[in-house]
Amino acid sequence: MLKTDVLIIGGGLAGLSAAKALEGKKSYIVAERENRPGGLSSTVKKGGFHFDYSGHLLHLRWPKTSKFILDALGSNRRRLRRDARVFAHGRWTGFPFQANLAPMPQKVKAECVSAFLKAWRAGAGPGDGSEVFSRWTRRVLGEGISRHFMLPYNAKLWQYPLERLTTEWCAPFVPMPRPEEVIEGAYGGRTEGLGYNTFFHYPKRGGIGALSNALAAGSSGLRLGLEVESVDLRKGVAQVRHFGPVHFKRLINTSPLNSFTAMCSDAPAAVKRAGAALRHNTVYVLNLGARGVRQELHWGYFPGEGFPFYRAGLASNFSAELAPRGCASFYVEFATAGEALDLAAAEAAAVKGLRRCGLLGPGSKIVEKLWLKIPCAYVVYNRERAAALPVINSWLKAKKAQSIGRYGAWKYSFMEESVKEGLEAAGSLLAR
Template identity: 75%
Template sequence: MLKTDVLIIGGGLAGLAAGSALEGKKDYLAAEREHRPGGLAATLTKGRFRFDYSGHLLHLRWPKTSKLILAALRGNCARLRRDARVYVHKSWTPYPFQANLSGMPDKVKAECVSGFLKAYKAGVRTGDGTETFSRWTRRVLGGGISRHFMLPYNAKLWQYPLERLTTEWCAPFVPVPKPEEVIEGAYGRRSEGLGYNTVFHYPKRGGIGALPNALARGLGGLRLGLEVESVNLKKGVANIRHFGPVYFRRLINTSPLDEFIERAEDAPAEVRRAAARLRHNTVYVLNLGVRGVKSDMHWGYFPGAEFPFYRAGIATNFSRALAPRGCASFYIEIATAGTPLDLASAETAILKGLKACGLLKSSSQVVEKLWLKIPCAYVIYNRERAGALPVIFDWLKTRKAQSIGRYGAWKYSFMEESVKEGLEAAEKLLKRW
């Protein structure tokens, strides 16, 4: 029978950060079901290529976590200036669309600028997050920008009715420009500084997986290939597949919250009902190794219905070391509401789309491919989420358990935030031991 002070479910960035903060202070077991650490921040090798789970770029905002991440990477990190674009009406224009309409046909530009100014004149720029996305975007960004980019792009990404999607997630992710920036971006200079990701970091070698690999080194309590099948928080015991029971005093969960509650034997009915109301989409990523690519672009957004994907990027423009000499690598993302994707026909449609926008000349350029599936990719900000989370978290508090990370906390967040939450969860636990 195994006993530990702290059981951590998951060895992604949140679990690794929690483990690193407990190392040498408490006995802990970080159980990761895969045979590699990193969760979504892992990098896989296929042939002579290294592929991430789509673009995974480091947006560093907080001093403590920035320092920890950069120290872990020990100089294996480049700082890059974003080159992101949007492909609309058969033209490329820089991202963000709302502040860079210069590449659009005159009629579209006029519709977007006049719609924005009309919305701006009507006042009330912010919202409290409860407004639906379809209403918010029309009210704040205007009819044109909404029709040509915001509505079709977000419908493709979220795979959820935008009339029911709330807007708590918008503030950091959807830049709202000033009127002069919209006019300048349409008729004058390119607007570069808007959005959360104008500058980002990425490992020079090893893909984003270099970060979790570095964090995992020296973690005495990390165990790979251990899947937590069930937990009983009241009794302080977890059952691990092919391993048996593990007794713990405190628990930190980083696995998807809905699945975790399903596995919690002692969760009361109202907590189960709350978890059953949570929704997420699924993302399929086609990674391609490609010869003879000319573009310097980092990634592009594709709102048009003629493209099955919402975003496509060129990972070798973050790091040349991801592909052999003379080759580039693409990642192309398709979201679904959970229905299985027919990979063969999706691939045909993707190649057609890449050729239509000029990123690829011929399918014969493709020399390697790897499909990756992210079953729980973006948590859905539906009305039910706001009501369900307090019910679940209040119960977890009574059991002295914490659920953190992008999926444990059920939010739209980034790698750095998972690291931050891992550190904070461990610190909280040590303080109140």
């Protein structure tokens, strides 16, 4: 019978960071169902290309976790200034759209600026997050910016009615310009530096998986290919597929909260119901390797109807090592509400769209492709989520279990936040 002080479900960045903090201090097992560590922060090699699960860039904000991540990468890292753009009304402009309206047609520009100023004069505060997205964006950014970017882009991304999507996630992710920045961006030059991701770090070699691999390399308790099938928190025992029971004193979960509550055999009916009410979208990432590409940009946003994908980027502009010499690599992101994507049709639309916006030029040729699916990609913020989380979290607290990371905590978060939560979860166990 296998026994451990701490069982960690999932070897993504949250689980690996918790493991690193526990190393040598408590016995632990990280059960990771895949045969590689890293979860979403991993990299797949194909035909000389390194493909991530779409762009995975390190936007570091906090000193302790920045140091932890940069130390793990050692010299294998580079700091880059973002070159992100938006393709709207048949032309490119800078990101964020709301502060870079200059290239837009006169009518669109005037509509966006005047409605923004009207919203501003009305004293639009950020709100408390409970307001629904469709109303919030019109109230704080005005009708024009909402109609030409915020509504179509977010409808494509979330695949959920924007009249029911709440806005707790918006503060860190939606740049809020001042009136002078909107006017300057519309009638003056390009507005740089707005938003959370002006600069980012990225590994020089190996894709974002290099970070996960570096953390995994020092982990004595990481067990790949172990899928946890059920958990009894009262008895402190987990059943692992093809393996049997693992007894634990404490549990840290990083697997998606909806499937975790479903597999907890001792969860009360109210907790199971709360878990079943959680919603998410699914993202399909088409990675393409190409020859003959001459483009500087890092990534672009596509609000327009003629583009079935919401974002596309040039990964080889983060690191030339991701593609063989003379080649470039793209990622193109499609979201669905969970239904299967018609891959052949999506691929044809992706290539057509990349040619239409000029990212693939007349002389460029696709030489490699790889579809990657992220079944649970963006968790949906709705009233059901707001009601479910306190029910689940108070039960977990009573059982002295922790559920962390982007999916364990069921939030729109980023890699550094998963690292932070992993370190904090381990820290709280060590402090007891």
